[in-house]
Amino acid sequence: MLTRSVTLLILTATIAQSIGCAISPSIRQAFMDPGKEQRERKQEIHRLVDQRHIQTRLQAASAMLDAGRYADCERVLAEIEKIDPNCKEMVLVRGEALMAQNKFAEAAAIYDKVLQAHPADANLHHLHAVALELSGDSVSAMLAFQRAAELSPDSSLIQLSQIRTEAPGTTTR
Structure with missing residues (x-):
């Protein structure tokens, strides 16, 4: 049933375009790349999860720094660097750890x-x-x-x- 509906939509879009009817870009994009929306949503979820991991690790690194556990703090900062090498907060905590030492x-x-x-x-x-x-x-x-x-x-x-x-x-x- 689903393949019949999709086939009918594609046929309708093709006929509409051939007789000069305009097709909206979003509909055209949906036909040209049907998985694009899901891929974009998945990428956004991964980005948000990475951000959450970074924030959690930054909190842990700060607590380790406050406790004077510099080696543990650096290990956690290295984990953050693997996720986002340009994380400003990570570099600031690293600088603070170096200053403390x-x-x-x-x-x-x-x-x-x-x-x-x-x-x-x-x-x-x-x-x-x-x-x-x-x-x-x-x-x-x-x-x-x-x-x-x-x-x-x-x-x-x-x-x-x-x-x-x-x-x-x-x-x-």
Whole structure:
């Protein structure tokens, strides 16, 4: 019965087109690629499931980071990276883990890499600046702090970061 209905629809569409009747693009697409809608729906479901897995793993990685379980945190972050290598949140947690382990230069390099994709993110510039400052690159840190302040002039945290303290034994004129 179903094949008879489909055959009748195809025949009707062919006759309508041959006598000059317009066929809507959606109907034409349904005849040309009958499984397209299901494939698109399936792809969307897979994308949503992957996003859910990423969010769950990010929560787990953050909890591991808070507990000082850096190796476990990195393992979970590597799982996220397999799903979405461009996940900004994953990279931020990785940078935070490196900062917690006093690996400031590595964290600065990670933040710098993410800044290539998100150059207008003031908080990211601020994190980069902090990592640079703690790694000993004060000049680059000052430039990064300035960029963060330009991008977010209303952020009190970023503005406070602009205030430089004098080193012990120095005076200001």
